[in-house]
Amino acid sequence: GIQVEQSPPDLILQEGANSTLRCNFSDSVNNLQWFHQNPWGQLINLFYIPSGTKQNGRLSATTVATERYSLLYISSSQTTDSGVYFCAVDGSAGNNRKLIWGLGTSLAVNP
């Protein structure tokens, strides 16, 4: 099955710094989603981005489907950005659109 690798596994930033998180996947995908999991476990949708570039405030994402990777950019980081960032892909050939997940990047933003 499809493999998803995220890097770095852990990241510590000072408030105001910028960062780039990477997601590599081993096969072609139908969909790709980025999530932020807060300390209470809630998964918050950030981007639905099977290809191309999207921006939402201080966050932006780019997926290069032909090269099998996606990047999440966080600019001017804030303490509330802390948590785990997951990339999840749907590589199914059939009707099931189950998501396959990476292990996440754990981000801590210090004041």
Added chain:
Amino acid sequence: DTGVSQDPRHKITKRGQNVTFRCDPISEHNRLYWYRQTLGQGPEFLTYFQNEAQLEKSRLLSDRFSAERPKGSFSTLEIQRTEQGDSAMYLCASSLDRNEQFFGPGTRLTVL
């Protein structure tokens, strides 16, 4: 629209007991997914429904687990004879057809 909801948010039970969780998807979504997440891992797929039909089950879903979506709206996930290894966060997601999935807050299960 209030998003995906799950109940209860937390459940502590003793080994051998049965537990049942409920998920209410976003109202117009026809697909509903269950995932399980353990500490330090990403979620893992358990099963999914399209309307009331359960179309796929993961090998992770042993015969102690059963899920239903009787009227194509809310879903329940039951675990019989719970084991300590069942301790995890159980996440429900919904989508409209094959589109973006949205997640509920999860039910955190602790089996003592």
